[in-house]
Amino acid sequence: xxxxxxxxxxxxxxxxxxxxxxxxxxxxxxxxxxxxxxxxxxxxxxxxxxxxxxxxxxxxxxxxxxxxxxxxxxxxxxxxxxxxxxxxxxxxxxxxxxxxxxxxxxxxxxxxxxxxxxxxxxxxxxxxxxxxxxxxxxxxxxxxxxxxxxxxxxxxxxxxxxxxxxxxxxxxxxxxxxxxxxxxxxxxxxxxxxxxxxxxxxxxxxxxxxxxxxxxxxxxxxxxxxxxxxxxxxxxxxxxxxxxxxxxxxxxxxxxxxxxxxxxxxxxxxxxxxxxxxxxxxxxxxxxxxxxxxxxxxxxxxxxxxxxxxxxxxxxxxxxxxxxxxxxxxxxxxxxxxxxxxxxxxxxxxxxxxxxxxxxxxxxxxxxxxxxxxxxxxxxxxxxxxxxxxxxxxxxxxxxxxxxxxxxxxxxxxxxxxxxxxxxxxxxxxxxxxxxxxxxxxxxxxxxxxxxxxxxxxxxxxxxxxxxxxxxxxxxxxxxxxxx
Numbered sequence: 001x002x003x004x005x006x007x008x009x010x011x012x013x014x015x016x017x018x019x020x021x022x023x024x025x026x027x028x029x030x031x032x033x034x035x036x037x038x039x040x041x042x043x044x045x046x047x048x049x050x051x052x053x054x055x056x057x058x059x060x061x062x063x064x065x066x067x068x069x070x071x072x073x074x075x076x077x078x079x080x081x082x083x084x085x086x087x088x089x090x091x092x093x094x095x096x097x098x099x100x101x102x103x104x105x106x107x108x109x110x111x112x113x114x115x116x117x118x119x120x121x122x123x124x125x126x127x128x129x130x131x132x133x134x135x136x137x138x139x140x141x142x143x144x145x146x147x148x149x150x151x152x153x154x155x156x157x158x159x160x161x162x163x164x165x166x167x168x169x170x171x172x173x174x175x176x177x178x179x180x181x182x183x184x185x186x187x188x189x190x191x192x193x194x195x196x197x198x199x200x201x202x203x204x205x206x207x208x209x210x211x212x213x214x215x216x217x218x219x220x221x222x223x224x225x226x227x228x229x230x231x232x233x234x235x236x237x238x239x240x241x242x243x244x245x246x247x248x249x250x251x252x253x254x255x256x257x258x259x260x261x262x263x264x265x266x267x268x269x270x271x272x273x274x275x276x277x278x279x280x281x282x283x284x285x286x287x288x289x290x291x292x293x294x295x296x297x298x299x300x301x302x303x304x305x306x307x308x309x310x311x312x313x314x315x316x317x318x319x320x321x322x323x324x325x326x327x328x329x330x331x332x333x334x335x336x337x338x339x340x341x342x343x344x345x346x347x348x349x350x351x352x353x354x355x356x357x358x359x360x361x362x363x364x365x366x367x368x369x370x371x372x373x374x375x376x377x378x379x380x381x382x383x384x385x386x387x388x389x390x391x392x393x394x395x396x397x398x399x400x401x402x403x404x405x406x407x408x409x410x411x412x413x414x415x416x417x418x419x420x421x422x423x424x425x426x427x428x429x430x431x432x433x434x435x436x437x438x439x440x441x442x443x444x445x446x447x448x449x450x451x452x453x454x455x456x457x458x459x460x461x462x463x464x465x466x467x468x469x470x471x472x473x474x475x476x477x478x479x480x481x482x483x484x
Contacts, residue, residue, distance in 0.1 A: 016083060147170075154436070421474060
Protein backbone atom coordinates (compact mmCIF):
# COMPACT_ATOMS: atom_id res chain seq x y z
CA UNK A 1 0.00 0.00 0.00
CA UNK A 2 3.01 2.35 0.16
CA UNK A 3 2.34 5.36 -2.08
CA UNK A 4 4.48 5.73 -5.22
CA UNK A 5 3.61 9.10 -6.74
CA UNK A 6 5.56 8.47 -9.95
CA UNK A 7 3.07 5.80 -10.99
CA UNK A 8 0.01 7.91 -10.11
CA UNK A 9 -1.74 9.22 -13.23
CA UNK A 10 -4.94 11.28 -13.32
CA UNK A 11 -5.27 10.56 -17.06
CA UNK A 12 -6.24 13.98 -18.40
CA UNK A 13 -8.15 15.26 -15.38
CA UNK A 14 -6.96 18.14 -13.24
CA UNK A 15 -5.61 16.55 -10.08
CA UNK A 16 -5.79 18.46 -6.81
CA UNK A 17 -2.43 17.21 -5.49
CA UNK A 18 -0.26 16.36 -8.50
CA UNK A 19 0.42 18.39 -11.64
CA UNK A 20 1.85 15.27 -13.33
CA UNK A 21 3.02 11.82 -12.23
CA UNK A 22 5.65 12.33 -9.53
CA UNK A 23 5.20 16.15 -9.58
CA UNK A 24 3.20 17.43 -6.59
CA UNK A 25 1.66 20.88 -6.85
CA UNK A 26 3.66 23.35 -4.70
CA UNK A 27 0.90 23.64 -2.10
CA UNK A 28 0.80 19.84 -1.74
CA UNK A 29 4.53 19.11 -1.87
CA UNK A 30 4.97 18.67 1.89
CA UNK A 31 1.86 16.52 2.16
CA UNK A 32 2.90 14.26 -0.73
CA UNK A 33 6.41 13.87 0.71
CA UNK A 34 4.97 12.92 4.09
CA UNK A 35 2.50 10.41 2.66
CA UNK A 36 5.18 8.95 0.42
CA UNK A 37 7.35 8.30 3.47
CA UNK A 38 4.74 6.07 5.11
CA UNK A 39 5.01 2.32 4.83
CA UNK A 40 2.16 0.01 3.90
CA UNK A 41 1.76 -0.88 7.56
CA UNK A 42 1.61 2.83 8.50
CA UNK A 43 -1.14 3.51 5.96
CA UNK A 44 -3.18 0.51 7.05
CA UNK A 45 -2.85 1.64 10.65
CA UNK A 46 -3.96 5.20 9.83
CA UNK A 47 -6.92 4.03 7.78
CA UNK A 48 -8.00 1.67 10.55
CA UNK A 49 -7.66 4.55 13.04
CA UNK A 50 -9.94 6.71 10.90
CA UNK A 51 -12.56 3.97 10.68
CA UNK A 52 -12.41 3.48 14.45
CA UNK A 53 -12.75 7.22 15.08
CA UNK A 54 -15.80 7.39 12.81
CA UNK A 55 -17.44 4.54 14.71
CA UNK A 56 -16.57 6.00 18.11
CA UNK A 57 -17.81 9.46 17.14
CA UNK A 58 -21.00 7.95 15.74
CA UNK A 59 -20.64 9.67 12.36
CA UNK A 60 -23.37 8.15 10.19
CA UNK A 61 -25.63 8.87 7.26
CA UNK A 62 -28.92 7.28 6.30
CA UNK A 63 -29.57 5.35 3.09
CA UNK A 64 -33.08 4.53 1.95
CA UNK A 65 -33.93 1.26 0.24
CA UNK A 66 -36.36 0.68 -2.60
CA UNK A 67 -38.58 -1.21 -0.14
CA UNK A 68 -39.05 1.98 1.87
CA UNK A 69 -36.76 1.07 4.76
CA UNK A 70 -33.65 2.89 5.89
CA UNK A 71 -30.27 1.94 7.29
CA UNK A 72 -27.60 3.97 9.10
CA UNK A 73 -24.12 3.54 7.72
CA UNK A 74 -20.73 4.71 8.92
CA UNK A 75 -19.59 7.82 7.09
CA UNK A 76 -17.26 6.86 4.17
CA UNK A 77 -14.01 8.79 4.53
CA UNK A 78 -10.68 8.81 2.74
CA UNK A 79 -7.63 9.82 4.76
CA UNK A 80 -5.78 11.65 1.94
CA UNK A 81 -6.93 15.29 2.15
CA UNK A 82 -7.74 17.70 -0.63
CA UNK A 83 -5.48 20.80 -0.56
CA UNK A 84 -6.10 24.36 -1.84
CA UNK A 85 -3.72 27.31 -1.48
CA UNK A 86 -4.99 30.18 0.66
CA UNK A 87 -4.33 32.74 -2.06
CA UNK A 88 -6.55 30.85 -4.51
CA UNK A 89 -9.18 30.28 -1.84
CA UNK A 90 -9.46 33.99 -1.15
CA UNK A 91 -10.58 34.52 -4.77
CA UNK A 92 -13.09 31.68 -4.50
CA UNK A 93 -14.41 33.18 -1.26
CA UNK A 94 -14.95 36.56 -2.93
CA UNK A 95 -16.87 34.83 -5.70
CA UNK A 96 -19.09 32.99 -3.22
CA UNK A 97 -19.86 36.18 -1.30
CA UNK A 98 -20.75 37.94 -4.53
CA UNK A 99 -22.97 35.10 -5.68
CA UNK A 100 -24.94 34.68 -2.45
CA UNK A 101 -25.43 38.44 -2.17
CA UNK A 102 -26.97 38.52 -5.66
CA UNK A 103 -29.15 35.47 -4.91
CA UNK A 104 -30.55 37.08 -1.77
CA UNK A 105 -31.27 40.29 -3.68
CA UNK A 106 -33.05 38.21 -6.32
CA UNK A 107 -35.22 36.38 -3.80
CA UNK A 108 -36.16 39.61 -2.05
CA UNK A 109 -36.95 41.27 -5.38
CA UNK A 110 -39.09 38.34 -6.52
CA UNK A 111 -41.31 38.65 -3.43
CA UNK A 112 -41.62 42.43 -3.77
CA UNK A 113 -41.24 44.62 -6.86
CA UNK A 114 -39.95 42.00 -9.32
CA UNK A 115 -37.76 44.61 -10.95
CA UNK A 116 -35.62 41.94 -12.61
CA UNK A 117 -38.71 40.53 -14.32
CA UNK A 118 -39.96 43.94 -15.47
CA UNK A 119 -36.48 44.69 -16.80
CA UNK A 120 -36.67 41.58 -19.00
CA UNK A 121 -33.60 40.01 -17.39
CA UNK A 122 -35.50 37.11 -15.83
CA UNK A 123 -38.45 35.62 -17.77
CA UNK A 124 -41.87 35.99 -16.10
CA UNK A 125 -42.94 32.57 -17.37
CA UNK A 126 -40.16 30.86 -15.40
CA UNK A 127 -41.45 32.43 -12.22
CA UNK A 128 -45.03 31.46 -13.05
CA UNK A 129 -43.97 27.82 -13.40
CA UNK A 130 -41.61 27.77 -10.42
CA UNK A 131 -42.23 24.84 -8.09
CA UNK A 132 -40.59 26.68 -5.19
CA UNK A 133 -42.17 30.13 -5.49
CA UNK A 134 -44.37 30.68 -2.42
CA UNK A 135 -47.17 33.24 -2.98
CA UNK A 136 -47.60 33.32 0.81
CA UNK A 137 -44.21 35.08 1.06
CA UNK A 138 -45.09 38.05 -1.14
CA UNK A 139 -44.51 41.27 0.79
CA UNK A 140 -42.63 39.68 3.70
CA UNK A 141 -39.51 41.55 4.81
CA UNK A 142 -37.23 39.20 6.79
CA UNK A 143 -34.46 40.65 8.97
CA UNK A 144 -31.64 42.24 6.95
CA UNK A 145 -33.71 41.38 3.82
CA UNK A 146 -31.83 38.07 3.79
CA UNK A 147 -33.73 34.90 2.83
CA UNK A 148 -31.02 32.28 2.34
CA UNK A 149 -29.04 32.45 5.58
CA UNK A 150 -27.26 29.14 5.00
CA UNK A 151 -26.17 28.29 1.46
CA UNK A 152 -24.11 25.38 0.17
CA UNK A 153 -22.77 26.01 -3.34
CA UNK A 154 -21.25 23.06 -5.19
CA UNK A 155 -17.97 23.80 -6.97
CA UNK A 156 -16.17 21.71 -9.57
CA UNK A 157 -12.98 22.02 -11.64
CA UNK A 158 -12.68 21.02 -15.26
CA UNK A 159 -9.62 19.50 -16.93
CA UNK A 160 -7.78 22.83 -17.23
CA UNK A 161 -8.33 23.69 -13.56
CA UNK A 162 -11.10 26.28 -14.03
CA UNK A 163 -13.42 26.41 -11.02
CA UNK A 164 -17.15 26.46 -11.81
CA UNK A 165 -20.28 26.70 -9.69
CA UNK A 166 -22.34 23.61 -10.44
CA UNK A 167 -25.39 24.50 -8.34
CA UNK A 168 -26.58 26.47 -5.32
CA UNK A 169 -28.41 24.79 -2.42
CA UNK A 170 -30.62 27.36 -0.71
CA UNK A 171 -33.43 25.45 0.95
CA UNK A 172 -32.01 23.13 3.61
CA UNK A 173 -28.39 22.50 2.52
CA UNK A 174 -26.68 19.67 4.36
CA UNK A 175 -23.17 18.34 4.83
CA UNK A 176 -21.45 20.90 7.03
CA UNK A 177 -21.34 18.56 10.03
CA UNK A 178 -19.32 16.09 7.96
CA UNK A 179 -16.89 18.86 7.04
CA UNK A 180 -16.34 19.51 10.76
CA UNK A 181 -16.12 15.86 11.71
CA UNK A 182 -13.68 15.11 8.89
CA UNK A 183 -11.26 17.54 10.48
CA UNK A 184 -11.69 15.91 13.90
CA UNK A 185 -10.93 12.51 12.40
CA UNK A 186 -7.79 13.85 10.71
CA UNK A 187 -6.60 15.33 14.00
CA UNK A 188 -6.78 11.85 15.51
CA UNK A 189 -5.19 10.08 12.56
CA UNK A 190 -2.42 12.57 11.59
CA UNK A 191 -1.83 14.79 14.66
CA UNK A 192 1.81 15.43 13.81
CA UNK A 193 0.99 16.32 10.18
CA UNK A 194 -1.70 18.84 11.10
CA UNK A 195 0.55 20.39 13.73
CA UNK A 196 3.25 21.09 11.14
CA UNK A 197 0.93 22.33 8.36
CA UNK A 198 -0.09 26.04 8.15
CA UNK A 199 -3.73 25.01 7.93
CA UNK A 200 -6.72 27.35 8.27
CA UNK A 201 -9.24 26.12 10.88
CA UNK A 202 -12.90 25.24 10.35
CA UNK A 203 -13.84 24.76 14.00
CA UNK A 204 -15.54 28.15 14.39
CA UNK A 205 -18.48 27.26 12.15
CA UNK A 206 -20.93 26.37 14.98
CA UNK A 207 -20.29 29.70 16.71
CA UNK A 208 -20.60 31.55 13.41
CA UNK A 209 -23.86 29.71 12.71
CA UNK A 210 -25.23 30.60 16.14
CA UNK A 211 -24.33 34.28 15.64
CA UNK A 212 -26.01 34.23 12.22
CA UNK A 213 -29.18 32.74 13.71
CA UNK A 214 -29.08 35.01 16.78
CA UNK A 215 -29.14 38.06 14.51
CA UNK A 216 -32.67 37.02 13.45
CA UNK A 217 -34.07 37.15 16.97
CA UNK A 218 -37.06 39.48 17.45
CA UNK A 219 -36.02 40.06 21.07
CA UNK A 220 -32.91 42.21 21.48
CA UNK A 221 -30.62 42.57 24.45
CA UNK A 222 -30.76 38.96 25.61
CA UNK A 223 -29.32 35.62 24.54
CA UNK A 224 -31.88 34.24 22.09
CA UNK A 225 -33.51 30.85 22.44
CA UNK A 226 -32.50 28.96 19.30
CA UNK A 227 -33.84 25.56 18.29
CA UNK A 228 -33.08 23.20 15.42
CA UNK A 229 -36.30 21.85 13.92
CA UNK A 230 -35.86 18.30 12.56
CA UNK A 231 -38.26 15.92 10.79
CA UNK A 232 -36.95 13.19 13.09
CA UNK A 233 -34.59 10.27 13.35
CA UNK A 234 -35.49 8.76 9.98
CA UNK A 235 -34.35 11.80 8.02
CA UNK A 236 -31.11 11.18 6.10
CA UNK A 237 -29.48 14.26 7.67
CA UNK A 238 -30.60 13.60 11.26
CA UNK A 239 -27.01 13.13 12.40
CA UNK A 240 -26.29 16.65 11.25
CA UNK A 241 -29.38 18.11 12.92
CA UNK A 242 -28.39 16.60 16.26
CA UNK A 243 -24.72 17.47 15.84
CA UNK A 244 -25.29 21.15 15.06
CA UNK A 245 -27.82 21.55 17.87
CA UNK A 246 -25.33 20.08 20.32
CA UNK A 247 -22.45 22.21 19.03
CA UNK A 248 -24.48 25.43 19.27
CA UNK A 249 -26.00 24.63 22.65
CA UNK A 250 -29.44 24.75 21.03
CA UNK A 251 -32.44 22.52 21.56
CA UNK A 252 -33.20 19.84 18.96
CA UNK A 253 -36.97 19.79 18.43
CA UNK A 254 -39.63 17.92 16.54
CA UNK A 255 -42.64 19.83 15.27
CA UNK A 256 -44.69 18.35 18.10
CA UNK A 257 -42.33 20.00 20.62
CA UNK A 258 -43.36 23.49 19.47
CA UNK A 259 -46.61 25.42 19.65
CA UNK A 260 -47.72 28.84 18.40
CA UNK A 261 -49.65 30.80 21.00
CA UNK A 262 -52.55 33.24 20.61
CA UNK A 263 -49.94 36.02 20.68
CA UNK A 264 -48.32 34.55 17.52
CA UNK A 265 -45.17 33.72 19.50
CA UNK A 266 -43.58 30.26 19.29
CA UNK A 267 -43.10 28.23 22.44
CA UNK A 268 -41.24 25.03 23.24
CA UNK A 269 -42.85 22.47 25.50
CA UNK A 270 -40.41 22.00 28.39
CA UNK A 271 -40.61 20.18 31.71
CA UNK A 272 -41.04 23.50 33.47
CA UNK A 273 -43.77 24.69 31.07
CA UNK A 274 -43.79 26.68 27.86
CA UNK A 275 -40.58 28.51 26.97
CA UNK A 276 -40.53 31.10 24.20
CA UNK A 277 -38.44 30.38 21.10
CA UNK A 278 -36.75 33.25 19.27
CA UNK A 279 -35.11 31.58 16.25
CA UNK A 280 -35.72 28.30 14.46
CA UNK A 281 -33.07 26.71 12.25
CA UNK A 282 -35.48 24.59 10.30
CA UNK A 283 -34.39 21.44 8.50
CA UNK A 284 -37.88 20.79 7.10
CA UNK A 285 -38.92 21.69 3.56
CA UNK A 286 -41.37 24.56 3.03
CA UNK A 287 -44.38 22.43 2.19
CA UNK A 288 -44.17 20.49 5.46
CA UNK A 289 -43.28 23.44 7.66
CA UNK A 290 -46.77 24.60 8.63
CA UNK A 291 -50.03 22.79 7.78
CA UNK A 292 -51.90 26.06 8.23
CA UNK A 293 -49.93 27.83 5.48
CA UNK A 294 -48.72 25.02 3.20
CA UNK A 295 -49.57 21.30 3.03
CA UNK A 296 -52.53 20.71 5.37
CA UNK A 297 -51.60 17.03 5.68
CA UNK A 298 -48.16 17.70 7.15
CA UNK A 299 -47.63 16.07 10.55
CA UNK A 300 -43.99 17.13 11.04
CA UNK A 301 -44.41 20.91 10.97
CA UNK A 302 -45.79 23.48 13.41
CA UNK A 303 -49.30 24.87 12.89
CA UNK A 304 -49.17 28.67 12.77
CA UNK A 305 -45.38 28.90 12.36
CA UNK A 306 -45.57 30.83 9.10
CA UNK A 307 -48.01 33.28 10.69
CA UNK A 308 -45.60 33.78 13.61
CA UNK A 309 -42.71 34.39 11.23
CA UNK A 310 -44.67 36.80 9.08
CA UNK A 311 -45.68 38.71 12.20
CA UNK A 312 -42.01 39.09 13.15
CA UNK A 313 -42.38 37.05 16.35
CA UNK A 314 -39.80 34.39 15.41
CA UNK A 315 -36.79 34.15 13.11
CA UNK A 316 -36.63 31.35 10.53
CA UNK A 317 -33.56 30.14 8.70
CA UNK A 318 -33.67 29.57 5.89
CA UNK A 319 -36.69 31.75 5.24
CA UNK A 320 -39.70 30.10 3.61
CA UNK A 321 -39.66 30.83 -0.10
CA UNK A 322 -35.85 30.94 -0.41
CA UNK A 323 -36.10 27.86 -2.62
CA UNK A 324 -37.35 30.00 -5.51
CA UNK A 325 -33.63 30.46 -6.30
CA UNK A 326 -32.82 26.79 -5.62
CA UNK A 327 -33.81 25.70 -9.10
CA UNK A 328 -31.42 24.53 -11.79
CA UNK A 329 -33.17 26.66 -14.40
CA UNK A 330 -32.94 29.74 -12.19
CA UNK A 331 -29.26 28.80 -11.64
CA UNK A 332 -28.64 29.48 -15.32
CA UNK A 333 -29.56 33.15 -14.77
CA UNK A 334 -27.27 33.82 -11.79
CA UNK A 335 -24.56 35.53 -13.90
CA UNK A 336 -27.26 37.91 -15.20
CA UNK A 337 -28.46 38.48 -11.62
CA UNK A 338 -24.94 39.47 -10.54
CA UNK A 339 -24.65 41.97 -13.39
CA UNK A 340 -28.17 43.34 -12.83
CA UNK A 341 -28.11 43.77 -9.04
CA UNK A 342 -24.41 44.40 -8.39
CA UNK A 343 -23.15 45.86 -11.65
CA UNK A 344 -20.26 43.39 -11.58
CA UNK A 345 -19.03 40.50 -13.69
CA UNK A 346 -19.27 37.10 -11.98
CA UNK A 347 -16.07 36.06 -10.23
CA UNK A 348 -17.01 32.38 -10.36
CA UNK A 349 -18.53 31.21 -13.66
CA UNK A 350 -21.45 28.85 -14.13
CA UNK A 351 -21.01 25.64 -16.04
CA UNK A 352 -22.20 26.42 -19.61
CA UNK A 353 -25.91 25.63 -19.53
CA UNK A 354 -28.62 25.04 -22.15
CA UNK A 355 -32.10 26.05 -20.99
CA UNK A 356 -34.54 23.60 -22.54
CA UNK A 357 -37.35 26.13 -22.12
CA UNK A 358 -35.74 28.05 -25.00
CA UNK A 359 -36.52 26.49 -28.37
CA UNK A 360 -33.08 26.87 -29.95
CA UNK A 361 -31.36 25.44 -26.88
CA UNK A 362 -33.93 22.64 -26.64
CA UNK A 363 -33.39 21.62 -30.24
CA UNK A 364 -29.63 21.49 -29.63
CA UNK A 365 -30.10 19.36 -26.50
CA UNK A 366 -32.44 16.91 -28.24
CA UNK A 367 -29.94 16.53 -31.08
CA UNK A 368 -27.02 15.93 -28.71
CA UNK A 369 -28.38 13.87 -25.83
CA UNK A 370 -25.52 11.41 -26.20
CA UNK A 371 -22.99 14.14 -25.35
CA UNK A 372 -24.74 16.15 -22.62
CA UNK A 373 -25.77 15.85 -18.99
CA UNK A 374 -29.49 16.55 -18.57
CA UNK A 375 -30.83 17.60 -15.16
CA UNK A 376 -34.34 18.21 -13.85
CA UNK A 377 -34.90 21.61 -12.24
CA UNK A 378 -35.59 20.53 -8.68
CA UNK A 379 -34.09 17.11 -8.04
CA UNK A 380 -31.02 16.71 -5.82
CA UNK A 381 -28.59 14.03 -4.73
CA UNK A 382 -27.72 13.08 -8.31
CA UNK A 383 -31.19 11.65 -8.96
CA UNK A 384 -33.23 12.04 -12.14
CA UNK A 385 -30.22 12.85 -14.35
CA UNK A 386 -29.19 11.62 -17.75
CA UNK A 387 -25.42 11.34 -18.25
CA UNK A 388 -25.47 11.22 -22.03
CA UNK A 389 -22.10 9.58 -22.81
CA UNK A 390 -22.92 6.77 -20.36
CA UNK A 391 -26.57 6.34 -21.35
CA UNK A 392 -28.44 3.81 -23.48
CA UNK A 393 -30.54 4.60 -26.53
CA UNK A 394 -33.68 3.76 -24.54
CA UNK A 395 -32.70 6.18 -21.75
CA UNK A 396 -32.07 8.96 -24.25
CA UNK A 397 -35.42 8.33 -25.92
CA UNK A 398 -37.16 8.56 -22.55
CA UNK A 399 -35.44 11.84 -21.71
CA UNK A 400 -36.31 13.27 -25.11
CA UNK A 401 -39.96 12.51 -24.30
CA UNK A 402 -39.67 14.13 -20.87
CA UNK A 403 -38.01 17.26 -22.26
CA UNK A 404 -40.65 17.71 -24.96
CA UNK A 405 -43.43 17.23 -22.42
CA UNK A 406 -42.05 19.73 -19.88
CA UNK A 407 -39.12 21.76 -21.24
CA UNK A 408 -39.27 24.19 -18.26
CA UNK A 409 -38.15 21.35 -16.00
CA UNK A 410 -34.83 20.60 -17.71
CA UNK A 411 -31.41 22.05 -18.37
CA UNK A 412 -28.44 20.44 -20.07
CA UNK A 413 -24.71 20.91 -19.66
CA UNK A 414 -21.58 19.49 -21.26
CA UNK A 415 -20.02 16.61 -19.38
CA UNK A 416 -17.24 18.22 -17.36
CA UNK A 417 -14.20 16.08 -16.63
CA UNK A 418 -14.26 16.58 -12.86
CA UNK A 419 -10.98 17.10 -11.10
CA UNK A 420 -9.53 14.17 -9.21
CA UNK A 421 -7.81 13.57 -5.91
CA UNK A 422 -5.56 10.67 -4.87
CA UNK A 423 -7.65 8.16 -2.91
CA UNK A 424 -6.69 4.98 -1.07
CA UNK A 425 -8.21 2.02 -2.90
CA UNK A 426 -7.47 -1.40 -1.41
CA UNK A 427 -3.66 -1.45 -1.24
CA UNK A 428 -2.78 1.47 -3.54
CA UNK A 429 -3.70 5.04 -4.57
CA UNK A 430 -5.97 5.83 -7.50
CA UNK A 431 -7.50 9.09 -8.81
CA UNK A 432 -11.16 9.61 -7.92
CA UNK A 433 -13.40 12.47 -9.01
CA UNK A 434 -14.28 15.15 -6.45
CA UNK A 435 -16.40 18.24 -5.96
CA UNK A 436 -16.49 20.80 -3.15
CA UNK A 437 -19.37 22.25 -1.14
CA UNK A 438 -18.40 25.37 0.86
CA UNK A 439 -21.03 26.87 3.16
CA UNK A 440 -21.93 30.56 3.27
CA UNK A 441 -23.72 32.23 6.18
CA UNK A 442 -25.56 35.50 5.54
CA UNK A 443 -27.17 37.90 7.99
CA UNK A 444 -25.75 41.30 8.99
CA UNK A 445 -22.47 40.08 7.51
CA UNK A 446 -21.30 37.15 5.40
CA UNK A 447 -19.13 34.26 6.51
CA UNK A 448 -17.61 31.58 4.25
CA UNK A 449 -16.16 28.35 5.61
CA UNK A 450 -12.42 27.95 5.04
CA UNK A 451 -12.83 25.15 2.55
CA UNK A 452 -15.88 22.97 2.66
CA UNK A 453 -17.07 19.41 2.25
CA UNK A 454 -15.04 17.62 -0.40
CA UNK A 455 -17.13 14.77 -1.75
CA UNK A 456 -15.44 11.97 -3.66
CA UNK A 457 -16.83 9.41 -6.08
CA UNK A 458 -15.37 6.23 -4.59
CA UNK A 459 -16.42 4.09 -7.54
CA UNK A 460 -13.84 4.01 -10.32
CA UNK A 461 -14.81 6.25 -13.24
CA UNK A 462 -17.93 7.55 -11.50
CA UNK A 463 -18.67 11.28 -11.32
CA UNK A 464 -21.53 10.86 -8.80
CA UNK A 465 -20.16 11.99 -5.44
CA UNK A 466 -23.33 11.78 -3.33
CA UNK A 467 -23.04 9.51 -0.30
CA UNK A 468 -26.45 8.01 -1.08
CA UNK A 469 -25.01 6.72 -4.36
CA UNK A 470 -21.65 5.38 -3.27
CA UNK A 471 -19.73 8.59 -2.66
CA UNK A 472 -17.52 9.47 0.27
CA UNK A 473 -15.57 12.48 1.50
CA UNK A 474 -12.17 13.95 2.31
CA UNK A 475 -10.93 16.65 4.63
CA UNK A 476 -10.40 19.94 2.79
CA UNK A 477 -7.25 21.86 3.64
CA UNK A 478 -6.82 25.56 2.94
CA UNK A 479 -3.07 25.97 3.36
CA UNK A 480 -1.31 29.28 3.89
CA UNK A 481 1.11 28.79 0.99
CA UNK A 482 2.17 31.06 -1.86
CA UNK A 483 2.24 28.26 -4.43
CA UNK A 484 -0.58 27.09 -6.70
